[in-house]
Amino acid sequence: MNDTVTGLILKQSDYREADVLLTVMTAEYGKLSFIASGARKMTSKNAGSILPYTEAEIHYDHRPGKTIFRLKTARTKQLFRRLHEDLVISAAAGTVCDLCDAFCMSGEIENSDRQYELLANALKQLNDGKDPVTVSGLYAVGMMELFGIAPDVDECVRCFSTTVSAVSARDGGFLCAECAGREGIELSSKERLKRFRLAVKAGPERFEIVEQAGGMKPEDLALLIEMIRIHAGVQIRSFSFFYSLISIE
Numbered sequence: 001m002n003d004t005v006t007g008l009i010l011k012q013s014d015y016r017e018a019d020v021l022l023t024v025m026t027a028e029y030g031k032l033s034f035i036a037s038g039a040r041k042m043t044s045k046n047a048g049s050i051l052p053y054t055e056a057e058i059h060y061d062h063r064p065g066k067t068i069f070r071l072k073t074a075r076t077k078q079l080f081r082r083l084h085e086d087l088v089i090s091a092a093a094g095t096v097c098d099l100c101d102a103f104c105m106s107g108e109i110e111n112s113d114r115q116y117e118l119l120a121n122a123l124k125q126l127n128d129g130k131d132p133v134t135v136s137g138l139y140a141v142g143m144m145e146l147f148g149i150a151p152d153v154d155e156c157v158r159c160f161s162t163t164v165s166a167v168s169a170r171d172g173g174f175l176c177a178e179c180a181g182r183e184g185i186e187l188s189s190k191e192r193l194k195r196f197r198l199a200v201k202a203g204p205e206r207f208e209i210v211e212q213a214g215g216m217k218p219e220d221l222a223l224l225i226e227m228i229r230i231h232a233g234v235q236i237r238s239f240s241f242f243y244s245l246i247s248i249e
Helices: 087-103 112-127 132-146 177-183 190-202 204-212 218-232 239-246
Strands: 002-015 019-026 030-036 054-061 068-079 166-168 173-175
Touching: 002 030, 002 087, 002 112, 019 112, 030 112, 087 112, 087 132, 087 218, 087 239, 112 132, 112 204, 132 190, 132 204, 132 218, 132 239, 166 177, 166 190, 173 177, 190 204, 190 218, 218 239
Parallel strands: 030 068
Antiparallel strands: 002 019, 002 054, 019 030, 054 068, 166 173
């Protein structure tokens, strides 16, 4: 059955002699994979429309219950050009797309429209020149909330004291000074705790509020990525390169 779907290209991998395997996020069907035959040939008409971080209209044969299909044609709907021209922004886009890929199961349609919306907004913000650390951090917050592992920033996660002094990736949120001391966790500045709490509470929908308050810092994003590793069992390999770029700016 012929079908057309709009999707965001998360990644592209070489497949066989001249084909590529695409991982694509869609609002209707969740994460899907497509084989693009001959896409690495100079004569390919689809090559320019299936670059990573591109929103494309994909024509293919849809088969219910399947998650990998053969792509017939692709047409670019939106090319986020800046994501391919700036190294830091490209690294941020790679981290965001890897987060989407890691969180989303192939063919899982529950909340797929929300997942698509979060990703599309993040890529658009990066393309518009928004701070890549804040965009990536708030995207991570949005996905963590969607999957039930958002940081607890209202009170100490151990004793429920509302006087907090540290944040723990392992515990998934804030700790009071006493609980942090027992675990040997370094106390955080009030500025950092306030900044981290604002980001978690605001989420991606209130990007402007976080932006106006000074945005997120590399250590905030690193903490979120570590929380995801611990509580979701997900390793975001592309983040290491992104962090190496943003930590020296």
